Amino acid sequence: MTEKTKSGIPGLDEALHGGFPKGSVILISGGPGTGKSILMNQFLYMGATEFDEPGVLVSMEESLASTFRNMDQFGWKLEELMETGKLALVDASPMIQNERVVLKPEHPVLGREEFTMESLLSLIHREIRRIKAKRVAIDSISTLTLQHKDLFRIRHDLLNLVRSLRMSEATCLVAVESPTETSIGRFDVEGFLMDGVLMMKLMSQGNVRIRTIEIGKMRGTSHQMNPLLLIIGDKGLQISDLPPIQ
Ligand SMILES: Nc1ncnc2c1ncn2[C@@H]1O[C@H](COP(=O)(O)OP(=O)(O)OP(=O)(O)O)[C@@H](O)[C@H]1O
Ligand SMILES: [Mg+2]
Numbered sequence: 001m002t003e004k005t006k007s008g009i010p011g012l013d014e015a016l017h018g019g020f021p022k023g024s025v026i027l028i029s030g031g032p033g034t035g036k037s038i039l040m041n042q043f044l045y046m047g048a049t050e051f052d053e054p055g056v057l058v059s060m061e062e063s064l065a066s067t068f069r070n071m072d073q074f075g076w077k078l079e080e081l082m083e084t085g086k087l088a089l090v091d092a093s094p095m096i097q098n099e100r101v102v103l104k105p106e107h108p109v110l111g112r113e114e115f116t117m118e119s120l121l122s123l124i125h126r127e128i129r130r131i132k133a134k135r136v137a138i139d140s141i142s143t144l145t146l147q148h149k150d151l152f153r154i155r156h157d158l159l160n161l162v163r164s165l166r167m168s169e170a171t172c173l174v175a176v177e178s179p180t181e182t183s184i185g186r187f188d189v190e191g192f193l194m195d196g197v198l199m200m201k202l203m204s205q206g207n208v209r210i211r212t213i214e215i216g217k218m219r220g221t222s223h224q225m226n227p228l229l230l231i232i233g234d235k236g237l238q239i240s241d242l243p244p245i246q
Helices: 036-050 064-072 076-085 117-131 142-146 151-168
Strands: 025-030 055-059 087-091 135-139 172-179 196-205 206-216 228-233 234-243
Touching: 025 036, 025 151, 036 055, 036 064, 036 076, 036 135, 036 196, 036 234, 055 064, 064 076, 064 151, 076 087, 117 135, 117 151, 117 196, 142 151, 142 172, 151 172, 196 228
Parallel strands: 025 172, 025 196, 055 087, 055 135, 135 172
Antiparallel strands: 196 206, 206 228, 228 234
């Protein structure tokens, strides 16, 4: 039996037949505003508060100050988790002087300068060891993949990332933007390299907009195949079956 890491997100563990396979690296793919960041922070927050599993948040695009603010509305006090060693942050977001809340890695300043995967990975591993993290969330790898023009270099970098994350034995979520509803990630290679893929979508049904989440693949476990309804409420994400189309 594969050991599982419970997401703690209502409805998602049931759909995953118990949770994410422990130690796997999962891609969270979706367009803007589909709920990727909320899902990743809920995974870390629930891990830290319900399952005694510390986590590392790697912020590559949104500033950490903005993430703190956005997650506060769900009652998730990320700063408190940091103080008790349940959460570590790696700030690799583009430099926003006034909003920066933690020290930057030595060189990498994404969006401004050349960025090395090695320095980012060594920093992530250092934080994993420091707080004995069992969960990692990287939000997101879109900018990272856009650093290279050729698909070979992108694939090479992503393979390094996935292999290195697997060695940590933490369960890792990696967000990526998908520019269209049918694509997985920016270059469609991201999904192949990961152990699992969740696709998040915003779509119109008549004159109502709904959010859905689909488990595209999940190595090492059976799972629900159909798209599921995703609702963002005042306690975060909640997942349930889609109502039948009238
Ligand atoms: N309290 C709330 N109640 C309901 N919906 C909310 C609430 N807070 C945020 N949202 C919705 O969640 C969306 C943002 O979710 P999130 O930041 O997780 O998206 P994302 O997929 O990470 O987007 P991006 O690609 O821009 O980073 C908002 O656009 C809004 O529609
Ligand atoms: Mg986001």
